[in-house]
Amino acid sequence: MSLDRPQALDIGDPGRLEPGIHLWFAASSRRNQQLERCYSCLSPDEQDHANRFFFERDRASYVIVHALLRVALSFVSGCDPRSLLFERGRWGRPRVEAPPDALPYSFSLSHTDSLVGVALTTDGPVGIDIEPLERRIEPLGPAARHAFTDAELQWLATFEPGQMGERFLSLWTLKESYVKARGTGLFIDPTSFSFRPDEDPPAFNPPPDDTRAWDFYLLTGRPTHVTAVCSPSPRKTLFLHDGAELLFNNPLLKRRAAV
Numbered sequence: 001m002s003l004d005r006p007q008a009l010d011i012g013d014p015g016r017l018e019p020g021i022h023l024w025f026a027a028s029s030r031r032n033q034q035l036e037r038c039y040s041c042l043s044p045d046e047q048d049h050a051n052r053f054f055f056e057r058d059r060a061s062y063v064i065v066h067a068l069l070r071v072a073l074s075f076v077s078g079c080d081p082r083s084l085l086f087e088r089g090r091w092g093r094p095r096v097e098a099p100p101d102a103l104p105y106s107f108s109l110s111h112t113d114s115l116v117g118v119a120l121t122t123d124g125p126v127g128i129d130i131e132p133l134e135r136r137i138e139p140l141g142p143a144a145r146h147a148f149t150d151a152e153l154q155w156l157a158t159f160e161p162g163q164m165g166e167r168f169l170s171l172w173t174l175k176e177s178y179v180k181a182r183g184t185g186l187f188i189d190p191t192s193f194s195f196r197p198d199e200d201p202p203a204f205n206p207p208p209d210d211t212r213a214w215d216f217y218l219l220t221g222r223p224t225h226v227t228a229v230c231s232p233s234p235r236k237t238l239f240l241h242d243g244a245e246l247l248f249n250n251p252l253l254k255r256r257a258a259v
């Protein structure tokens, strides 16, 4: 699926989200002034967390993705971005705790050095994962043997060495989107379930304890990153939006958040 062109969104009219899964992407390198705006949206806990990163690039992507999440939730629910409270579940999955207007929304986020993304929906849980294609990996090395089933390793081995890296990352993002949608993170064994990412949509063989039907979306149209999204069936429409536009060019949110 190649869907990386942002669709127009009427950002002056909050709360008008079409049914489906809405994705906002933004570059994670920003000018200082923009970073400060994003930082000012965050809760004191998030600001503390941001201040503890050793590398500036990690701090920037954390600050941008958490501001983007707050601003997107604010846009769809009409609440103040800084009024949002989040709780973490048993395995670390964050969810909205307040205010009431934002409770119907499920979300997931992913941050990389160069791109961040937020997925938002009212249609049950959702998981998103983004990986940069430039990430250096050993496609059949120890990490692959830890994460992939024998069938997945055999599938990877059918590709030329130059193509294996991208296939590895497609598999890996699909796996992470699933463990995020389920809310378990990597506390479940990534070899207990498997994919065939070259089928459209990607074919999924679930772990024995999961009887729910899931749908997967692999977004490969961006030349620099691969993104996977997971949500319970039935299949939904994906809407792609420009996160920078929402963060930095939305007069309504600027007024509300005074960012």
Ligand SMILES: CC(C)(COP(=O)(O)OP(=O)(O)OC[C@H]1O[C@@H](n2cnc3c(N)ncnc32)[C@H](O)[C@@H]1OP(=O)(O)O)[C@@H](O)C(=O)NCCC(=O)NCCS
Pocket (backbone or CB within 6 Å): 062, 091, 092, 093, 094, 108, 109, 110, 111, 112, 128, 129, 130, 176, 179, 180, 181, 182, 183, 184, 185, 186, 187
């Ligand atoms: C959740 C996990 C899949 C994240 O993937 P990642 O590629 O490292 O990082 P991403 O940026 O894509 O996603 C991180 C976000 O996922 C979300 N997340 C964390 N735990 C989650 C869970 N159990 N379910 C759903 N989402 C989760 C958070 O929003 C997190 O960002 P934040 O901490 O800044 O809020 C993975 O790190 C994990 O499972 N961690 C917990 C278990 C663990 O640490 N195991 C290590 C040994 S295998």
